[in-house]
């Protein structure tokens with residue numbers, strides 16, 4: 001084991017994953033930066049010698065296993081933090097979505113996340129107080145109309161996190177997730193941004209705010225990290241009064 005802490009981030013070439021890679025590298029960590037976008041990874045790796053680019057499709061199981069074997073050789077066989085973050089979205093009514101798109105969303109956002117976590121666990125277990133961290137979404141608080149499959153995959157990520165937080169307790173590895181609301185990344189179109197409020201829980205947040213939450217998650221003990229924190233209230237309401245949350249989302253047309 002080396003003294004330098006290490007993190008493996010999927011979806012690291014842009015948006016939230018990229019901001020997290022930059023933040024952890026700036027703070028002295030070795031960063032395994034994985035993404036299917038090799039060109040984006042190359043520009044990221046040029047920003048720091050602590051960032052190791054790893055071209056990877058999280059839906060390819062053999063490639064995922066090989067990536068952790070290779071990165072583990074660079075860390076001395078351990079991993080302090082995993083940020084399973086790669087994801088894709090798709091908007092539109094569920095009934096109109098092409099079946100191939102439905103499958104792809106599940107294969108990347110849910111099965112891909114499971115594959116990455118499953119392959120990372122031996123390395124995480126070898127590090128003291130390690131963290132298995134995943135990017136879920138506010139759509140895992142209450143499903144978002146027009147993003148039904150995406151919401152279902154993110155509920156899956158949240159459920160997996162909660163189960164692992166129990167299953168891994170006492171093993172030296174913690175589990176947590178990030179539940180970002182609306183973040184200014186490539187996933188957000190200019191039209192989306194123009195239609196969004198400038199304050200409250202549905203305001204647009206920078207990717208750096210989620211990266212900072214990932215840092216806090218490693219140094220904290222919470223299971224769920226809401227960005228912005230006002231989403232915690234939506235989480236309470238969605239359990240206490242789901243019909244009221246449904247009606248408010250319908251009225252606001254948050255899509």
Ligand SMILES: NC(=O)c1ccc[n+]([C@@H]2O[C@H](COP(=O)([O-])OP(=O)(O)OC[C@H]3O[C@@H](n4cnc5c(N)ncnc54)[C@H](O)[C@@H]3O)[C@@H](O)[C@H]2O)c1
Pocket residue numbers: 010011012013014015016017034035036037040056057058059085086087088089108112135136137138179180181182183184185186187188
């Ligand atoms: N932007 C938001 O408003 C928002 C809100 C909540 C949650 N999220 C989640 O945050 C995560 C990061 O998204 P983002 O907003 O930074 O978007 P982004 O599009 O900027 O980044 C996603 C990254 O994942 C990579 N990726 C996609 N499919 C992949 C695959 N099969 N294998 C490897 N890499 C793959 C992409 O190449 C890209 O670099 C996603 O899981 C997303 O669902 C985003």
